Amino acid sequence: MxxxxxxxxxxxxxxxxxxxxxxxxxxxxxxxxxxxxxxxxxxxxxxxxxxxxxxxxxxxxxxxxxxxxxxxxxxxxxxxxxxxxxxxxxxxxxxxxxxxxxxxxxxxxxxxxxxxxxxxxxxxxxxxxxxxxxxxxxxxxxxxxxxxxxxxxxxxxxxxxxxxxxxxxxxxxxxxxxxxxxCDMQQFRWLEQGNYYLSTARLDPLKRVDQLVRAFLELPDRQLVVASGGSELARLKKLAQGASHIHFTGWLSATQLADVVGRAMATLYVPYAEDFGMSPVESMSAGKPVIGVAEGGLLETVIHGETGLLLPPNFDLSQLQAAILALTPSRALTMRHACERRAQQFxxxxxxxxxxxxxxxxxx
Incomplete structure (x- = not known):
């Protein structure tokens, strides 16, 4: 019926x-x-x-x-x-x-x-x-x-x-x-491969964006864009003070968000026990692989080695940095079509x- x-x-x-x-x-x-x-x-x-x-x-x-x-x-x-x-x-x-x-x-x-x-x-x-x-x-x-x-x-x-x-x-x-x-597949689409890794998670302690900032502080030749806002914004900006390769945009409009995702090289999303997590799906819809964490809803969206890399639930800084270094531009590019196919399931x-x-x- x-x-x-x-x-x-x-x-x-x-x-x-x-x-x-x-x-x-x-x-x-x-x-x-x-x-x-x-x-x-x-x-x-x-x-x-x-x-x-x-x-x-x-x-x-x-x-x-x-x-x-x-x-x-x-x-x-x-x-x-x-x-x-x-x-x-x-x-x-x-x-x-x-x-x-x-x-x-x-x-x-x-x-x-x-x-x-x-x-x-x-x-x-x-x-x-x-x-x-x-x-x-x-x-x-x-x-x-x-x-x-x-x-x-x-x-x-x-x-x-x-x-x-x-x-x-x-x-x-x-x-x-x-x-x-x-996920709005028409909104989140591949535009180009830029030179930056992207985080779109809300700046809340449970999202662990501070771990991303700490990892990139020791990787000065890698660019990080944090495209969101939240209660941790001031603290994270202070943590990244003086690091010209780490950029904060604040909250973006829907059009701006789709643009920054579509031009990223890869995205990062490492929350604690996430409910579902739309950010990784939007990333895959745009053909961008995800560095995530093997717990919560990400186990149901990101396929390790095919559409991204999944860290252990209690990952440390060295494991996060190793994943960032492993997901090179060429490797990210090879995952594009697998990401787009996976996103169709959502x-x-x-x-x-x-x-x-x-x-x-x-x-x-």
Missing amino acids: AFKTASTIVLHDYFEQIEGGGQLSRCLAEQLPADLAYGFACLPRPLLRGGKEWDLQQFSAIPLWRQFKLARAFAQQTAFLNEYDTVIYSGFYTPLAVHQRKKYGNVLYCHTPPRFIYDQKAFYQQRLPWLLRPLLNAFITYLQPRYESAVKQMQLVIANSQHVRARIQHYLGCDAAVIYPP STSRFIAEMRQQLSLLEK
Whole structure:
């Protein structure tokens, strides 16, 4: 039975910059098609080329207060969801809106269970000033039971990788179908082979971009471009001070990002236990091999020796530098077509077809 899209809405936490979960939500809304709702948006609007948008206008720059406002808004200000036959929830806070629903047809697309509640709780606590740590604990006490209750009310749970599916099974006690996120193959294309290695990971401690900077500090004849922003930007710039071969661009537009990927020699992506990781797929779509890490979602995307090189999970600086030196321009070039073929497994058409197939199960 074909899935009917006449009365569907996609919810996403918020749109602050270009990132994987937001891109997926916009893709779903445009391709199904469906309406779109979100906590706030800092990107140019409308976010969709068609369809209705609901903005809950819950922006705050204050840590923890922002998260609480979003959770409360989705839990209390989403009665409009009862106008729809099918609701697709994307993010940490949108699932709380299921408590406003009096209808069947609730679908969670889970990028990961909130890591600040589960496997990375200690990490997030340590990042906060000690005065704020009790507030994080209070927020977790508020959110965790509501989130877990919301997941149990879903008729369908979809994970973005087998890695995240295992997290869902472990922490939430339920199973999930796996549908990999989509990559825009038309946007990320080979342009030329430049002379730089590229990192597009958000500048967050879990992404380990500091390890890349340290590696290149000892490789002055190799160029590194860091094309992203985040909480670690100032610290990493200070770390690379005086190194003319390491460049920081800050956040780029979608067009600028595709251009810098399409002209790179290779990319680097070494996060800790990544959920899925769209950056390596975008890299392969542009024919660029990836130096990654053999854990998390990268084990499901990058093929070691064919579309890149995978380091041990607890790699050291010498192993990272050896991989950089091993992925020469000529070797990177030989991987181009294998990368492009591999990326086809993560196309938008494949994603939408698999989502439609899963959503059709709700009608049976």
